[in-house]
Amino acid sequence: MIGIIDYGAGNLRSLQNALTHLHHESMLCEHPNHVAMADRLILPGVGAFPDCMKQLQAQHLADAIQNAVNHQIPLLGICLGMQVLFESGTEGESCAGLGLLKGKIVRMEDNQVKIPHIGWNDLIETKADPMLNGLHHPYVYFVHSYFAQDYDENDLVAISTYGSLSIPAAFRKGHIWACQFHPEKSGEDGLRLLQNFLHTESEGRRG
């Protein structure tokens, strides 16, 4: 069962629809007990970093996610759900993230292009990774104004370019997957990436 972390924000319907389309059952996890039942987790997200973290803590979901990750449950963070996996964010106020990936989230600055970065961009692979299996020069859909910096290069899977900016677009560190773009809104290419995540070996053990 795929657990979608529900902290009261964003369009979860699209993600559920995409999973259904790929013949996978999913459930919304508003409570730590729900998280504990899932053998794979997706942390979606739209909104602001501090609000998301506050809500994850208020619902005791932050610890539940940490616990699941410790038990090797595969986790996929999408957009803001990717950003909060890092150590800290600076959206509005400085705020600690879940700290599952090394790096911080900062505002994108480039006078030559519009911020937010809204629309389709192509992925440039920085290393061969199961995340991008079956994908050949994919285009994916982005909506964001902040991006990851000071990350561990070893975790990086793909980037996109926007103006003078190099946007870290996809990360994988073991069973932690993360993408800045929205795979559930990126057509066939996005569905394929989701499918790759769904087919990755789950070594998750619940004690």
Added chain:
Amino acid sequence: MYTKRIIPCLDIKDGKVVKGVNFIGLKDVGDPIELAQTYARQGADELVFLDITATHENRRTIAELAAQVAAKIFIPFTVGGGIRSLDDIKQILRSGADKVALNSAAIKEPQLIKKAAEMFGSQCIVVAIDAKMREAKDGWNVVIHGGRIDTGKDVLEWAREVQELGAGEILLTSMDADGTKQGFDIPLCHAVNRIAKVPVIASGGGGALAHFYDVFAQNAADAALAASLFHYGEVEVMEVKEYLHHRGISVRRQAWDGDIEAFIKRLDLAKQDGLMPVIVQEAATNEVLMLAYMNETALRVTLTKHLACYYSRSRQQLWLKGETSGHYQEVQEIAYDCDRDTLLLKVHQLGAACHSGAHSCFYQRIKLEKEGK
């Protein structure tokens, strides 16, 4: 590289797609879900659904439509028309729409933009601005109600204001160009795009491939929207993209277009030990002709020669169909299924598909006894 977006727009009335010329003389052109799926397949980057009846009773119809679209289409889509309150917005977004477009409600109550952006995020709030050139020809005014009411607001002023309030995108329709198919209103789009900090979607007037090139080449918009042009099949989304690509405009292209390696990479050949079942149909009639298998080499030959080549399991060798009989199959179209492990070939069959001489291999029938006899 960041790409310019092509956005088909579906005008919806009572759950059906319509498109007026200058908003008068509506004509039914089809089922919204089917049309939306077609556009997605053709490579549309986004879709916009505009409820042109926009009455309160229709709010539920359009929300249901949004839910159906969201279940079948995995690209972003916007719903607009008659959205008046935070509750309306919530209902549409909850149904699965990615964005809502606010038009006259935003004019009447600008704070709605601010409240909506705060509650749902700027990324899902599109402000639609309908613009009409002033009689003095010194600029454009914002008009509402299909152009019937001039609000007296200057378009550039309003564009600045909606950005400040939190609009995530501006959908800019030229009422002077709309329905004319004479090209996008470039002076208008350019003027707005110059001051815009958020993406501008050009709308109204797109009637030929060159119009899309013009609006992008002159840096007048980030995306271009058109309706009737696509509905009536005059131009396909893919055609627009190929046209733009060949003229140096960056667009999202489906990676397998003519790219054999990319196409093969997408398929799940490993699932059945390197063999993939292929259903073969006569292109003109959709008659099912046969079922055969391809391995990777057979598929490469097929894609290169545009003649069906299979792998014969009994002879364990490649089998270019028609090589000995002359009954070649000229390939018209190849599709793969949802699991990427089965192919559908539409062909023009020369002679007979079946070695028996029958046009289709499925010529022997079993009579089904009806129940209750």
